[in-house]
């Protein structure tokens with residue numbers, strides 16, 4: 001079933017163009033500049049009453065939720081909290097009947113995420129899910145859902161089930177922003193129209209696998225790494241670090257770049273790989289100054305940079321080039337080289353990327 005690929009993870013990374021094309025199909029009306037997700041069971045009246053969205057999930061799914069927070073706040077002007085499900089379920093959260101508890105789960109069977117949904121239900125919240133496995137508990141428990149169109153994900157390291165919910169959350173934000181009256185016709189049309197770019201942007205990143213492989217060869221023996229991002233790309237630092245640690249067993253930490261001087265920069269020396277996510281987005285200038293600081297302390301610096309960005313290239317020891325994209329969509333682009341990088345580092349180290357030690361594909365116990 002792996003076809004031409006060596007591992008499911010590699011196959012699933014490459015399936016992202018198809019998965020994202022299917023994510024848009026049937027929901028995006030490019031003519032009208034509208035998004036339709038009937039499975040949400042949402043009325044305009046209800047949309048206007050929503051006072052808060054609590055996104056709850058674990059691991060990679062939680063990282064997708066963190067990007068979604070920016071979409072939902074900026075596009076729909078709804079307050080959003082992102083809660084790790086294993087924490088949320090044991091808190092005494094402030095939830096009422098106008099609060100949405102939105103679970104994100106590939107398997108739809110993660111014990112903590114389901115318990116977080118149950119807690120939301122008990123407190124009278126509106127329950128939504130973004131879920132891949134059809135007919136799973138997370139789909140059945142919800143009042144409304146968005147079904148990821150990725151097909152089954154076999155590799156333990158989640159890849160296509162990360163980028164699909166990013167697009168789902170972006171679409172959800174447009175639906176809510178529209179219903180709540182926060183989007184002008186022109187703004188909505190622009191946001192919807194930009195979705196046309198998604199499959200080709202991801203395809204363009206995948207075409208650059210060989211260049212990522214070359215950097216992977218140069219860096220395969222690193223022992224410590226720090227992934228830095230800001231704003232909408234801050235969760236991509238978490239996600240990139242998680243990908244590397246779970247399949248290559250290299251120590252990797254993700255940090256909001258602005259936190260560096262509050263402690264972690266003490267770790268930077270010539271043995272430390274600093275991987276900075278710095279596409280052309282509204283946080284770009286801040287990222288550049290933080291990359292300069294890491295470089296000044298002797299770190300090995302790799303940067304994810306937008307094509308043609310000579311400023312980033314001059315500072316960096318290694319560059320992962322990504323195509324220019326509207327800033328809202330940059331996380332969907334910047335995560336791809338990080339998935340490919342983790343994959344190649346792990347295989348170069350002779351590890352079984354589809355079955356990493358100590359991990360299961362779905363965590364159905366606490």
Ligand code: M6R
Nearest residue numbers: 059060061105106107110157158
């Ligand atoms: O099935 P779920 O999306 O609920 O799973 C959540 C996490 O266990 C999962 O994303 C995990 O972090 C992945 N192995 C990361 O690659």
